[in-house]
Amino acid sequence: MAFSDARKELDCSICLHIYTNPVTLRCGHNFCQECIEDVLDRHGRSGIYCCPECREQFQVRPQLSRNITLRNIVESFRSTAQEKKEEKKESQIFCTQCIHSPVIAVKSCLHCEASLCDDHLRVHSKSPQHVLSDLTTPQKNRKCSVHEKILEYYCTEDSACLCGSCRLHGDHQEHQVEALEEASEKRKENLTNALQKLVKKREEMEESIKSLQKYKRKVQDDADGVTKRVTAIFRDIRRQLDILEKRILNKISRQAEKASFPPSDLIQDLEIKKDNLSRKIRHIEEICNMTDPLTFLQESDTGDLCDTEDGDEKDKKRCDKLLNGGGDLIATEILPLLHTGLYDIITGVNKGINIPEPAEITLDEDTAHNNVYLLDDKKTACRITKNLNRPQLPNIFTILPQVMSSQSFSSGRHYWDVDVGGSSQWRVGMCFPSIDKAQYYADLGNNPVSWCLERNANQLLVKHGYKSATPLAGNASVTKVRISLDYEAGQISFYELVFPIRHLHTFTGIFTEPMHAALYLGEGCIKICRENQEL
Template sequence: MISFLVSSMASADLQNDLRCSICLNLYTDPVMLRCGHNFCRGCIDQVLNTQEESGVYSCPVCREEFPQRPSLQRNITLGNVAERLRSTQPHQEEITGICCTYCIHSPVPAVKSCLLCEASLCDIHLKVHSKSPEHVLTDPSTSLEKRKCSVHKELLKYYCTKDSICICVSCGMVGEHWGHRVEMLDDASEKKKKKLRNVLQKLITKREKIEERVQSVEEHWRKAQEKASGEAERVTVLFTDIRGQLDDLEKRVLSEISRQEEKLSLSLSEVIQKLEIKKNELSRKMRHIEELCNMADPLTVLQDPDTGDLCDPEEGGGDGDTGGHDDVDVDVITGMLHAGISEIMSYLQTISPAKPKAIRPKPPSVRSQPSDPLYSSLSGIEYRGDGVIVRTGSIVGKEGIYGEGPADILLDVNTAGNNLLISNNRKTATWTDVKQNRPETSERFQCYQVMGIRKFLSGRHYWDVKISRSGLWRVGMCYPSIDRRGDQLCIGYNKKSWCLCRVGVNNNVLSVIHASKEIPFPHQISSDRFRICLDYEGGRLSFYELCDPIRHLHTFITTFTEPLHAALYVYNGSVKISGGGAAVRKHHHGENLP
């Protein structure tokens, strides 16, 4: 008997060792991983296919990870042992349901269960089972005792509505449920099903409402995520742009400091060289005097021819050569910094959600009549077919000039041609025939031209210029991508700039130029001051003559695609930026204009 038990236990342990840890069945075509664990080939292939999406392969048992999909080595010995065990128990792996109570040597699926006998029967035992009415047969079940009364051991056939419990015949006749209202199990079951269906319908309705709320919340969540992602991207782009502008400003300011330092170094180096020559001359004279003082022969001392020239009273000790030299112009550097920071702040104000942008009038089409109050009072409107609307030759009415500011313009020396003198305050450009020997860079114009430092990305702005009565000049605006050399570098003679200019050296006739197309004005200049007005979003660039009354000369209307910079061209004369700032609607007499 003991040997039988030991043998059974050993057989059970052997079966456990021969089962795949994934499907829990005897091995089929077993394979082994590098870690030593075995699996059915089909089972481990499914696991590895699932892990292939993440790119991390691991053993399902010990979790050891492999850098790449592990190779599968067939375990022939284990497969043979599992196959022999499967052949000795042919039905063991197939039976998963309820087995026949009477088939004790090998498990056989049951087809019916007897409530009276409390046993499950296979086809063979069902044929020999009693067919008497008290033997009630049902589908195979493992809870047969629940179908009998725990007191009388009889089948439960009725339902007591008072106590809400299933009872047998004896419970209703002589038991504690005597005299209670009872129903057949089928009738009571149908009533309860009807109530359950009502409850189910209510639950379905509630669930549908909850699903709708879940969908609504998920949609809100999705939109919030999209909005947050969009805001994060917008802020990232904004800070990238700000960092780029700050880097550009830093480069410009440092370049200006270097330029001033180089210019000052050259100047002071010349002064030091001259002073060194004077110092050496003084040292020579001092040595000569010391030699005379040490001589004992009075005749030699008195006859020395250089004695009268040894001390030059005009030199004054050489102190006069150290003063009056230029120094680092801190005001210019500070002005560049302030202008650059102001430009960045203006840019931030235009995009800040806390300060909504004013509604800008859209540029009128080339076929429609402009409805803006400023332009509705202008005469001589001319339309062009190239997408640019030109308005010329009208007097500004009482609506006047409008804009937003300030538009503090400083000229960028790094872009100035070598025949232009730029004033210390960066407001005046003057032509000179003496080359300034500035370094040749990709930013510098190869003509008598210069750009402003500040770039305009949005808003409405204006700036004024005062021109000399002689010489040629052009004033306007341009994109930073304008050519700095070649045939199309001058403002007005390309598609990246717009300008107002004097037509000839010896006359006072004006014209406007864009893309090499020149439009002259019939009247002559009556003033030496002009105003340039920019409405970036509206796509308007206007030129005015600041006479009395103010004369509107010309307006381009287009779509600006790049930042705009002020631009000047000067030959045999000068142009001074005399003002700039915020402008509101003025009276036509112009007494309030800056």
């Protein structure tokens, strides 16, 4: 809030002056105690009291609460205003010629050592020795401290103001000296130029700050959007996993219940037959314990004592069939269901987050150097010593062992994978079609129109433009590389295809031409991995 606005908050809305003994009504509005009591006295005649500010009504005369905090603020403000008034009065300089009444001076004469008002300034001498100055400049600072003469010159070598005696007889006789006005104008000109540069620099900084703030807001907005999407994806994954889990558990339960019926029936039959056998065994044991031969022979002369149960062989076959032919429930029923369910969930997630499909990349033989041999599939390039003597087409790399892709990308997000395990010296990356293929500075990454990841001397580096290569930390024994392009965002990223995937570097810029994949072969072979190839 501006100072003037804050000052208005200290005025009583009744008397329109600064508060005196401020009090507060129940509705929260403040008034001078005397002002509000006078208003309430008038309201008492009608029997209805109300706030002059918000018109809230009170059935009985409202109690007035002293506002100590507001009173302290008012007193502090009054004290400060009085001090400023006194300081202003003390700082005023009055005309020395006006002897009857004080009149504020507007200029000082250094020669007369007098302060002059407008009237006396008009009749004052205009001769050169009467030098006029602003009242803000102390008189003693306008004169030489040695010769007590007016300072009229400026020594540029010592950065000192001089009087006439200092210039003629002092230490500045041989120095470069200028009139104060001339030196002042030059200094003002220099300061004005410096000021313009500083203002321009400040404006540039303000623009940079605005751009950074805009970028920061964009990053935060993007992060918020991604957070919402990821949260929704995980929520949906958990929901689908819960459904899949219930489905599989129900399947296990049903299969187990179904598989338990035959064994249960067979167990019941075998239990009955086992009980019959147990009774026969006990009867035979009792007979065998008899000592009287006649009784033994009579009791044991039953042909069914030693007979086995009918269907023993059939029961054994049923048991063997159940034990050996039931199969693995997990392998035959559950794993296929689990695999299909998880695959469907992952497929749905990939569609939901719009993961780009791998780009189909083939190498353009019309750009390949004569020592770069391409296999028939146009996905594998090898460095050879034999010169292939291809026709000298306009787009061929004539000096460096490089090759570009047939495909180009001028929008969207794309990625492809490269197997570099067959070479110990290589570069993989991207370039504009305008790269000058007949020059040494067409070296991939060593110019403003190409970007690359390089392995050289058992070290990983990234290159772009005419800058020195930037080494990357970590193991240089990379066998598979993923190259990702986001054309609109102006980003080229490199990843090592390990588990988990490792980000190596991201270039950021502005792409003004279509982008081609490009390879440099120091030796050995490099292969573009086929679409959806398992790495």
